[in-house]
Amino acid sequence: MIPYWLLSCLLYLSISSPKLSEAKQKATVLITGGGGYIGSHTIAEMLDDKYSVVVIDNLSNCYAFNDTEKPESLKRVEMLTKKKVIFHNTDIRDSSGLNKLFKSYKFAAVIHFAALKSVSESVRKPVEYYENNVAGTNSLIQAMKNNNVKKLIYSSSATVYGSPQYLPLTEKHPTGQNITNPYGKSKYFTEEILKDLSYSDNEWKIILLRYFNPVGAHPSGLIGEDPTDIPNNLMPYLSQVAIGRRNHLDVFGSDYPTPDGTGIRDFIHITDLAIGHLRALEKLTNPAFKGCRAYNLGTGKGYSVLELVKAFERVSGRRINYKLTERRKGDLAIVYADPKLAEKELNWIAKRYIDQMCEDTWRWQRQNPNGYQSDQDEP
Numbered sequence: 001m002i003p004y005w006l007l008s009c010l011l012y013l014s015i016s017s018p019k020l021s022e023a024k025q026k027a028t029v030l031i032t033g034g035g036g037y038i039g040s041h042t043i044a045e046m047l048d049d050k051y052s053v054v055v056i057d058n059l060s061n062c063y064a065f066n067d068t069e070k071p072e073s074l075k076r077v078e079m080l081t082k083k084k085v086i087f088h089n090t091d092i093r094d095s096s097g098l099n100k101l102f103k104s105y106k107f108a109a110v111i112h113f114a115a116l117k118s119v120s121e122s123v124r125k126p127v128e129y130y131e132n133n134v135a136g137t138n139s140l141i142q143a144m145k146n147n148n149v150k151k152l153i154y155s156s157s158a159t160v161y162g163s164p165q166y167l168p169l170t171e172k173h174p175t176g177q178n179i180t181n182p183y184g185k186s187k188y189f190t191e192e193i194l195k196d197l198s199y200s201d202n203e204w205k206i207i208l209l210r211y212f213n214p215v216g217a218h219p220s221g222l223i224g225e226d227p228t229d230i231p232n233n234l235m236p237y238l239s240q241v242a243i244g245r246r247n248h249l250d251v252f253g254s255d256y257p258t259p260d261g262t263g264i265r266d267f268i269h270i271t272d273l274a275i276g277h278l279r280a281l282e283k284l285t286n287p288a289f290k291g292c293r294a295y296n297l298g299t300g301k302g303y304s305v306l307e308l309v310k311a312f313e314r315v316s317g318r319r320i321n322y323k324l325t326e327r328r329k330g331d332l333a334i335v336y337a338d339p340k341l342a343e344k345e346l347n348w349i350a351k352r353y354i355d356q357m358c359e360d361t362w363r364w365q366r367q368n369p370n371g372y373q374s375d376q377d378e379p
């Protein structure tokens with residue numbers, strides 16, 4: 001029997017625009033953590049835009065059939081784009097592995113997604129988080145320096161702003177204050193290291209992309225967010241309730257100073273976020289760009305938890321069971337971006353809004369009820 005996701009791949013390829021295979025190939029970029037959610041979607045956009053990629057991932061948070069195979073997410077990206085993804089099962093902390101890689105390819109730049117990202121796990125395992133995220137980045141930049149590759153895009157987060165002193169959050173908002181967990185601090189510490197690096201040597205060109213709340217999936221339904229454990233984040237939890245994998249959603253807090261009492265976030269569609277990386281790459285490779293610069297990637301608009309639940313019900317036609325519960329420790333009431341700097345300097349703006357975020361998440365969830373392992377689960 002042909003799996004559902006393969007049928008949809010064939011359908012998507014038959015209706016999507018023809019590839020301009022004669023167009024000139026662009027540079028080769030090293031992608032760390034490219035098997036994960038944001039990396040895989042960014043790679044799909046990069047391949048469509050004629051970049052070549054070499055991906056490293058240690059498979060700690062993405063599904064591969066075994067240790068020697070590339071992650072399923074990247075196999076799907078290859079099907080989707082009809083392009084090859086070179087993959088190495090390499091850890092960013094493995095200096096000799098990284099050095100070999102830098103000697104084997106000529107990288108124009110590095111996009112660094114690899115990190116551990118669970119807030120709650122980081123509270124239980126701070127040392128592992130600092131080791132992986134901070135020491136791991138140090139190891140990566142050391143290898144880049146040794147091999148004279150000095151252009152880097154770093155996956156940062158709105159969490160570096162801590163508790164907002166004003167809204168919307170601009171890039172000038174102070175960072176590093178009142179960050180409540182080691183994950184957030186690991187993002188902040190890494191930003192500081194990268195800033196110091198750029199002050200020390202003006203050949204370095206670094207862009208810090210501060211993501212707000214990435215949600216959604218590729219419109220083909222072939223790639224999406226695939227939590228390996230019980231989801232911590234709202235959207236994947238919500239969609240697992242909709243598909244029947246979980247009984248109900250706990251809404252954390254209904255007494256925030258917001259119109260419906262639930263938290264407000266700036267949800268951004270994963271395709272918009274992925275395209276933000278293309279614009280950042282263009283900026284980074286422009287000879288006029290210097291130093292280290294941060295950009296918010298958000299829509300500039302906040303939606304509450306209950307507004308997202310209602311939108312999901314509307315597009316999926318499913319009722320979402322939810323219970324209003326206690327606030328989650330460390331959560332903030334309202335967080336949303338001012339994305340104007342990215343519009344002005346990167347020529348980037350988020351175009352996809354809440355219904356499309358829910359529609360694309362739902363398509364991915366329906367077609368892959370158990371994520372990338374769905375095929376293996378079939379009898």
Ligand code: NAD
Pocket residue numbers: 032033034035036037038039056057058059060061062090091092093112113114115116117132136155156157158211212213214
């Ligand atoms: P993800 O877990 O889906 O992807 C990260 C990938 O990195 C995984 O495939 C994992 O196996 C790999 N990885 C982890 N440690 C590694 C190591 N030491 N060596 C090699 N590979 C390693 O996460 P994501 O949602 O795609 O996030 C990507 C980046 O964006 C992370 O840096 C994260 O902190 C940042 N970010 C994510 C969000 C979000 O809500 N998803 C928000 C803000 C920032």
Ligand code: UDP
Pocket residue numbers: 213232233234235237249250251252253262263264265305328331
């Ligand atoms: N949230 C919730 N139930 C969940 C997960 C999250 O009510 O199961 C809420 C959370 O309290 C916050 C919002 O949804 O107000 C977004 O949380 P998420 O973990 O997705 O992202 P965060 O903004 O914390 O990085």
